[in-house]
Amino acid sequence: MPFRRLVAVVLLCLAAPRAAAARVVRVVVDRREPVADGAAFGSAGAYERLVGRVFFAFDPNNPHDRQIVDLALAPRNAAGEVEAWAEFTMLRPADPSRGSGVTLLDVVNRGNMTVGVFHLDSQRGASPTSAGYFGDALLLRRGLTVVTLGWQWDILPGDGPMHFHPPVAGDPAHPITGLVRSDITVDTPTDTIPLGHRVGASQALGYAASDPDDASNVLTVRDGPTAPRTVVPRARWHFTADRTAVTLDGGFTPGKIYEVVYRAANPVVVGTGLAAVRDMISWLKHDPASLAPTRWGIAYGVSQTGRFLRHFLYQGFDVDEQGRLAFDGIFAHTAGAGRGSFNHRFAQPSRDAQPYSTFFYPTDVFPFTSLPETDPVTGARGALRSAAVTKDAAPAPKVFYVDGGYEYWGRAASLAHTTPDGARDVGFLPSERRYVINSAQHSSPGPFPPNARLDSGPAWKGSPLDQRLALRALLVALVEWVKDGREPPPSMYPTLAARALMPVDSLRRPAIPGVALARVPYQPYRLDLAKEPPTVGTPYTVLVPRVDSLGNDLGGIRSVELRAALATYFPWQLRLGMPAGADRLVSFQGTVVPLPRTEAERAQRGDPRPSIERLYGSRDAYLARVDAAARALVAERFMLPEDAAAAHARLAATWDWIMR
Known part of the structure; x- marks a missing residue:
């Protein structure tokens, strides 16, 4: 279909009222181009990339829009609705009949695409239509439509990041x-x-x-x-x-x-970003004339947008204006226990809560757990998923909460599944799973090989533990759960009941010479947010995973790097060399400390950990252990069968780097 005709058809279809349509009122496709010069991606065939703008209208009187703060104070169109628009991109099969029927909506992080984490060997600096940009193209080979959508108002102008243009509350005559x-x-x-x-x-x-x-x-x-x-x-x-x-x-x-x-x-009506994400997937699912008619919708968000998805669920945005389920599945990655500044007056969505910056914003606020909990200090009672736990609840999305070790140290993740005083475990809904990738730093691996020492000791900045292999398997499991009804693996995370979660002071870690240990995790507090700056109250209890004799985390998904260990992978990194807060954590980064190569080196250093020589003997024997670990992970469904070779190659390279 010629480009101009495509735009005309989209506009014409949206111009007519549709009972099934969500509150997408207009779409403009600015550019349409083939992906990888029209090459086929397995059974899904060729893909094309669309770039454009989508226009929304929200009804302040609709019960599913009333939670949008200040929506009623924003300018309205002739129909009494409030308008906003967003930039989007779409990757879709050129022949829709060859797709899976699943759309993965990337809730972009600070305007940037995040689902590239699911593609191995991707070249992020390449053209977004080139084959190299997609690497092994897992998402495309599985026939997913992939949509990126701007939702955040405070993105700087310019090419690259996705932008969102929400309304402003008030009017020039009566500014707020x-x-x-x-x-x-x-x-x-x-x-x-x-x-x-x-x-x-x-x-x-x-x-x-x-x-x-x-x-x-x-x-x-x-x-x-x-x-x-x-x-x-x-x-x-x-x-x-x-x-x-x-x-x-x-x-x-x-x-x-x-x-x-x-x-x-002139505060922005920030909560329209939540509604825009809701209505984009609802339009794709319920309007046959949409750009990519969709049977199942899944949202993916990482870090900031993992918290966005927890906020999305907490405030009931999983149901659209007509009371229909928006997303069928949600993958909230590295959110810890947080939500964020996504729906209040003068909210700044980019603000978060980091170990030594960005303090006392409404990021880690009660309630934290999916099931009801009571704060023993304030007496408050609540649940992240309060609507989903009621007897008359509407159908709920299937949800994966996925964290790494960093989130326990830097994002207070234990609060997502313990009481606020850290005294008891709190579970999850039957439609939810929780997975923790042990010892992983925040969101994605550090560079390999590491390129900078931490201080003058044996530790290196950035943890190369490759959580992407587990993430790929988990995404496939979520798609299969949503689409085919296949139960995913059971939740895997550290609990008090398993004695895999504890206060930092109770943690027993190897004393590696030349390596300072983190002792101060990120600390959230009870806050009175009614004024600026907030009044800081008592702290919540933060717990961290127990570790093995090498110092690697226990209680979750233990990747090949931990099952056939060549190093200690700390999910944290200290602010050594900084002008203050040297005992606090660098945001997002981990640390890797290779094991001593030989028994002689171990003795010379006084390292309490065993040597690689003692553990494995030879490179071939070590790689046999790697392959056995990969087979176990495949059987547990925490690694795709096709990724066993990538794990072998990565750990072979790790051996060569350490033993060089």
Whole structure:
């Protein structure tokens, strides 16, 4: 079909009212192009990539939209609805009859595609239509339609990230104002700090100060997360000309935490991002004229968007405006126990909660568990999935909660399945599974081979433990559960009942010479969020997994790297060398400490761990252990049969790197 005709058909189909249509009101396809020059991806055949924009309308009077904060205060169209639009991309089989009927919606992280983690050997810098970009193309070979959709308002303009354009509450004659908070941990000298959140190389938009001279504007500095704040004299600091950053006479001091509370205006209706994700999949499922008619919809989100999906479930966005189930499956990856700033006035979706930055935002807030729990301190009672546990609940999506070891140290993951005081296990719904990939750092493996030492000892920055193999198997299991009704593997995660979860002080780890051990995990607190900055109350209890004699985590999915270990894979990394907080954790990163190669090396170092020589004897004997471990994981359905060769190659390369 010619491109112009495709656009015309899409617009024409959407122009007519449809009882089955979700609140997608218009779609514009700006570009349509073949993937990999039209090459076939197994039985699914050739794929094409669509790039475009999708337009939404939300009804403030609809009971399934009323939870969107400030929706009723946003401008309305002639039909009394509130409008928004998003950028999207779509990968779909060129012949729809050859697809699986499953659409995987990538809830993009800070505007960026995340489902590439399921493709081995992908070249992320290649053209998004090239074969190299998709590597082994697992998703395409299995016939999935893959949609990426912008949902986050605070993405900087420019090519690359997916953008979302929500409405603003209020009107020029009656602007809404309120206090906004921005904090930053300064690790290197700087004269300017942005009001928007920064994560690595990702800089978010911030609300501009509405009045630089407002008496509410305050800059404070402190030495630690809960240390007393000192007010910086107003004459010493200034808003930049565009009012989106702050400068300080003499510069900001490394090692300090700075926090700006200031008055802003015109809050974005942030919760429409949740509704847009809901309505995109509902449109694909229920409108036969959609761009990719879909039988089953699955959402994938990682880190920020794993928390987004927990928030999505908590606030009931799994049901569309007509009361129908939106997603049939949800894969919430590395969310820990968190939700986020996704649906309140002046919410900043990029804000999170990290071990030594971004403090006291509404990320880790009660309730945490799917099933009902009571906070013994406040007496509050609630559940993440309160609607799903009622007797008259509508059909619920099948949900995978998947974390790594890092999430216990850096994202308070134990709260997702224990009581707030850490005294008892709390289970999950029959439609849910929880999986923990032992010792894995956050979201994806570090570089291999590692390229930077941690301090001057035997430890390396970044853990190369490759959780992707487990993630691929789990995604296939979720698709089969949703599509075919095949039960997935039982949940695998550390519990109190199995004595696999404990306070850090009770953890027994090998004392490796030259390796400092983490002793302070990320700590969430009970917060009074009614004011800025919030009042900090008592801490929640955080527990971490028990470890084996090498220091590797127990109680979850033990990958080939742990079953045939050549190293200790710590899921955390210390802030060594930083101007402050050296006993705290680097965000997201792990640490790998190779075992001593020989008994002589072990004795010379005083390393309590056994040597590779003693454990395996030879490279061939070691690789036989790797292959046996891979076969076991395949049998347990935590590795795809096709990935056993990749595991063998990766561990052979690991042997060569360590034994070089």
